[in-house]
Amino acid sequence: MKRVKKEPDKRGKSDRSILSIGEKLAKLFELPPDLFGNRPKVTAVGRGEVLIENFKGIMDFEEGMVRINTNNGVIKITGSGITIREITSEAIIIGGKISNIDYDA
């Protein structure tokens, strides 16, 4: 709990991205970074489907646009015929003809 409290200080002092202990360890032992931590993992194969793991929830779902809240900010996906193919608590699959994947949108 202490460490969690410290984190805001760190952010203030350095520009470096915040890493949890798990992520630091993962970096040290050269393990894949998505094994630890809760940063979003975005997988896009072709442009018909985007899979986002470790998301918090959807913020907006409009015709041709979906905004997804994650620990690293909001990811906005735009395109034509955007649908949510599948949504569970771990992953969301966005389908449709995707034209943009925007972070900080």
Added chain:
Amino acid sequence: MTLMFLVHLWNYIRGYVIIIAKGDGIERFINICTRRQILLWDIARKDSDSVVMKASLRGFMLMRPAARKSGCRVRIIKKCGLPFFLHRFRRRRGFKVGLLFFAVLIVLFTSMIWEIEIRGCSRNVAQQIMKVLDDRDIGKGSFKIGLDPNRIAADILLNVDDVAWAGVQIQGVKMTISVQNIIPRPEVVDEDQYCSLVAERDGLITKIEVLAGTLKVKEGDTVTKGQLLVSGRLESQYPEFGTKNVHALGKITARTWYDIRVPLSYEHTKRIRTGRTHENTYIRILNMKIGLFGNRNAFDLYDSVSYDRTVSGPFNSEFPIGLTVEKQYEVTEKKVKLTAEEAEALALENARLALSKELSPDCRVLDERVNILKSETGDTCLELILECEEDIAGKEPLGGD
């Protein structure tokens, strides 16, 4: 992706609904559903305030509080999946009975043997194996339950000669029997078993090959049955050395004669078809024959010919269902006078048949002579003489030493 397919198949089996959600807080509604482990899929915006999505039946039941919290109104557009599909048939009893009947038939038929394959042996051995199976009532249509492959294999081993190993495998509806033949043991000559060679039948010696023993006959000699050909006792030139006994070996080829007399008869009963026929039809299921109406024995005297028609399936397979048609031809017996040539031909045929049973298997027929004999009483006979060549040497143990 394959996993997703399985999930969708599962959803289809469990049943799902296509729903339309209306309201401002649709995103909130989806998030709450997600958090409550309600699986949603194929979510698409319909217009500015409504969204179409699919949810499992269970999920739809749990959806109410989420909808109330987010202020959405949820309505079902369509019910899909197996439960709804079957729901349509709930009143139709015949359908249910048929479904049950079908399931029972499938279970019944898949628990039977439909095909038996015997591998690795000659036709002769295969027939013996089939006989063993028949004795135990194992065949097409017997149930797999209660069949013990090891037991069948053991039965085959015990009851069929020349089988060194038998393996029985039941795969699905097919029984495969693999057999390994015994390699015949070579004939072993026990050289301590002293014996002589004697003639097994009368004959004229044409060729002599002796491997062991003292030859007592020469080429061109006429021998009678039981005559000593090759002695197993070797006499020394000098009497003081005594005699030595051996196991006589050799091949004495001789010309032999076989003869038979067959009385000639000039009368012969002949079966003549009258031209009237009758057909009996049976339905054959497995080995059961079910006769149709109108089956009878139509005539007092008849020849019958029956043939099977089998329903054939794909890949050269045969269904165990078919028709057996028995055709009866009415016949009359008629005594016919034969001419001399016809009578002789008939008698010759009979004589050949009778003689062929007497000939030893390794004999070679060289010549055939036919005589017509007339006895004092007036009966006529046909005499058939066969001149053959064969090995007449037979073993006889050497006694007394």
